[in-house]
Amino acid sequence: MTQLGKYEKYLIEEFFDDYRTGALSQRTFTRRVAFITGSMAAASAAMLLVGCTPSEVPRSTDPMPTPEPSPSSAAGTTGTAGSGAVPGAKSPLSVPEGAPGLTTASVQFPSGGASVSAYLARPEQEGRAPAVLICHENRGLTPHIEDVARRFAKEGYAALALDLLSREGGTAGMDRDAVPGALTQAGAQRHVADFAAALEYLQAQDFVDGGRVAMTGYCFGGGITWQAATELVGLKATAAFYGPAPDLAKVPDIKAAVFGVYAELDQRITGPMPALKDALAASGVVHQIAVYPGVDHAFHNDTGDRYNEAQATAAWNDTLAWFGQHL
Numbered sequence: 001m002t003q004l005g006k007y008e009k010y011l012i013e014e015f016f017d018d019y020r021t022g023a024l025s026q027r028t029f030t031r032r033v034a035f036i037t038g039s040m041a042a043a044s045a046a047m048l049l050v051g052c053t054p055s056e057v058p059r060s061t062d063p064m065p066t067p068e069p070s071p072s073s074a075a076g077t078t079g080t081a082g083s084g085a086v087p088g089a090k091s092p093l094s095v096p097e098g099a100p101g102l103t104t105a106s107v108q109f110p111s112g113g114a115s116v117s118a119y120l121a122r123p124e125q126e127g128r129a130p131a132v133l134i135c136h137e138n139r140g141l142t143p144h145i146e147d148v149a150r151r152f153a154k155e156g157y158a159a160l161a162l163d164l165l166s167r168e169g170g171t172a173g174m175d176r177d178a179v180p181g182a183l184t185q186a187g188a189q190r191h192v193a194d195f196a197a198a199l200e201y202l203q204a205q206d207f208v209d210g211g212r213v214a215m216t217g218y219c220f221g222g223g224i225t226w227q228a229a230t231e232l233v234g235l236k237a238t239a240a241f242y243g244p245a246p247d248l249a250k251v252p253d254i255k256a257a258v259f260g261v262y263a264e265l266d267q268r269i270t271g272p273m274p275a276l277k278d279a280l281a282a283s284g285v286v287h288q289i290a291v292y293p294g295v296d297h298a299f300h301n302d303t304g305d306r307y308n309e310a311q312a313t314a315a316w317n318d319t320l321a322w323f324g325q326h327l
Contacts, residue, residue, distance in 0.1 A: 003042075004037075004046065005184065006188075006223075006244055007183070007184045007188060007220065007223065007244070008036050008037070008184050010220070010223065010244050011032075011036060011138055011180050011184060011220065012033055012036060012037075012046050012047075012050055013050055013268060014138075014219070014268070014297070015029050015032050015033065015180075016029070016047075016050040016051065016052070017268070017297075020051075023305060026056060028177060029047075030043065030047070030057075030058055030065075031065045031177040031178075032177045032180055032181065033046055033047055034058070034064055034065055034181075035065065035067075035177060035178045035180065035181030035182070036180055036181040036184055037181075038181075038185075039060075039064065040058050040059070040060055040061070040062045040063070040064055041060035043057075043058060044057045044058055044059070044060050065177070067174070067175040067178045068175045069173060069174075069175065070171075070172060070173055070174055070175060070176060086143050086144060086146075086147040086303070087143055087303070088144075088302075088303035089144070089147060089302050089303055090302040090303070090307055090309070091302035091307070091309065091312060091313075092309070092313075093151055093302075093313065093316060094147055094151070094302065095147060095150035095151050095153075095154050096147075096150075097146070097150070099150060099154070101123060101124050101125075101154070102121055102122070102123060102124060102150060102153045102154065103121070103122055103123075103124050103153075104119070104120065104121045104122075104146075104149075104150065104153075105119075105120050106118070106119060106120075107119075107120045107160075107201075109197060109198065109200075109201040110197065111193060111194045111196075111197035111198075112190070112193055112194075112197070114166065114167050115166065116162060116163070116164075116166045116167075116194050116197065116198070117162075117163045117166045117170060118141075118160050118161060118162045118163060118198065119141065119145075119146045119149055119160070119161045119163075120149070120158070120159070120160050120161075121146070121149040121150045121152070121153035121158075121159045121161075122153050122157070122158040122159065122207060123153055123154075123156055123157075123158075126207075127207070128206070128207060128208055128209040129156055129157060129158045129207060129208060129209060130156070130157055130158070130208075130209055130212035130213070130214070130323070130327045131157060131158040131159070131160065131202045131208045131209070131212065131213045131214070132152050132157045132158075132159050132160070132213070132214045132215065132216060132323065133160055133162070133195055133198055133199065133202070133213065133214070133215040133216070133235075134148060134149055134152070134159060134160065134161040134162070134215075134216055134217065134221075135162065135164070135191070135195070135215070135216070135217030135218070135220075135221030135222075135224045135225055135228075136161065136162070136163075136164065136171075136217070136218070136220075136221050137218045137219040137220055137221055137298070137301070138179065138180040138183060138219060138220040139171075139176070139179060139180075140163065140164070140165050140171030140174070140179045140183070141161060141162070141163035141164075141165075141170075141171045141172075142171070142303075143303075144301060144302070144303045145161050145218075146161060148161070148218075149161040151316070155320060157214075157323075158202065158205070158207055158208050160198055160201070160202055162194055162195065162198055164183060164186065164190075164191050164194060165179065165182055165183065165186075167186070168182050168186075180220075183220065188223070188224060188227055191224050192224065192227055192228050192231055192232070195215065195224070195228050195232065196228075196231070196232055199213060199232060199234050199235070203234070211236070212236060212327040213234060213235060213236060213327075214235065214236060214237040214238060214239070214256075214323050214326075214327055215228055215229070215232075215235050215237075215238045215239075215256075216238065216239040216240070216241070216319065217240055217241065217243060218241045218242070218243075218298070218300060218301065219241065219242060219243060219297070219298055220243065221241075221243065222240040222241045222242055222243020222244075222261075223240070223243035223244040223245075223246075224243070225238050225239070225240040225243060226238075226240045226243055226244070226245060226246040226258075227246050227247075229246070229254045229256050229258055230246050230247070230250040230251065230253045230254055231250075231253070232256075233255050235255070235256040236256055236257065236326055236327050237256050237257045237258070237259070237322060237323050237326040237327055238256050238257075238258045238259065239258075239259040239260075239261060239319040239322060239323070240258070240259070240260055240261065241261040241300055241315070242261060242262055242263055242266055242269050242270070242297050242298070243269070244269065245272060245273070245275070245276040246276075248275065248276065248279045251276070251279040251280060251283050251285065252283040252285075254280075254283070254285045256286075256326075257285075257286040257287070257322070257325075257326035258280065258285060258286070258287045258288075259287070259288050259289075259290070259318070259319060259322040260273070260276070260277075260287070260288070260289040260290065261290055261292070261300070261315050261318075261319070262289065262290065262291045262292070263291070263292055263295045263296050263297055263299050263311075264291055264292060264293045264294060264295060265294070265295060265296040265297075266295075266296050266297040268297070269297060270291060273289065273291075276289075277289050286326070288322065290315070290318060292308075292311040292314060292315055293311070294308070294311070295308045295311045299311055299312055299315075300312045300315055300316070
């Protein structure tokens, strides 16, 4: 796995775990790895390195999978789309599209010569609100992440959830198996730059208190949140949910108050966490690290099989308390 970048390695290992537990079929696992690595030969090598048997990996001469259109609109819901519950949502915190007291819309802003799309949810009342930037999981911008934005809006925040695949045409129209590979091929630095542009966008809005902006992210998005914390000085607080740690050499650059959410059973991510905690303490960064008991990776996502209502609700309330304290 030495040829792979941090996020490629992170995602392949995550999908291997899902494959081993039966959450992904062999075909889906293979397709996702192939899109991440860019060739069937590289996919075969990566799958062997994470623990697949030779009979489970494709032949290096097999053709690359062809991207297929998304069978459904994964991210197109906006405030003009009417009301309705979020598909598959199990959390009592879920806020449906069209909920009273909120304004939602799809917005665009410039970044690196391109136009980035994002889902904006905010309270209807006038005045400047604190804001939160939201980084999605490796699935791209989904109805679940839009729901999370509305949850923040219900708590008084202007919440902006980016579609980091805007340049590729947007999450909604993409093959779901191709989304993780497209995210890794774009590179973490492009994603952080898009959040820097999103921060500027929010700070220019008359409904945002530009000095009170936080950021949160989940899984892959948790890793991007950690990296953004080392680079975006305008962030006042962050909450990274079970994401890979940033370069420890860059931890002293963190200016925000950072909150790390970890799952006890997620040893792939939680295992290395003490080194990050030590680096934060040594650098004098304001921080809190919480390990939630009895849960695994992605326990906050209430549309997934690992959702745990009690611990997800606890992590949500702890995040709100952290933002309330540091914004």
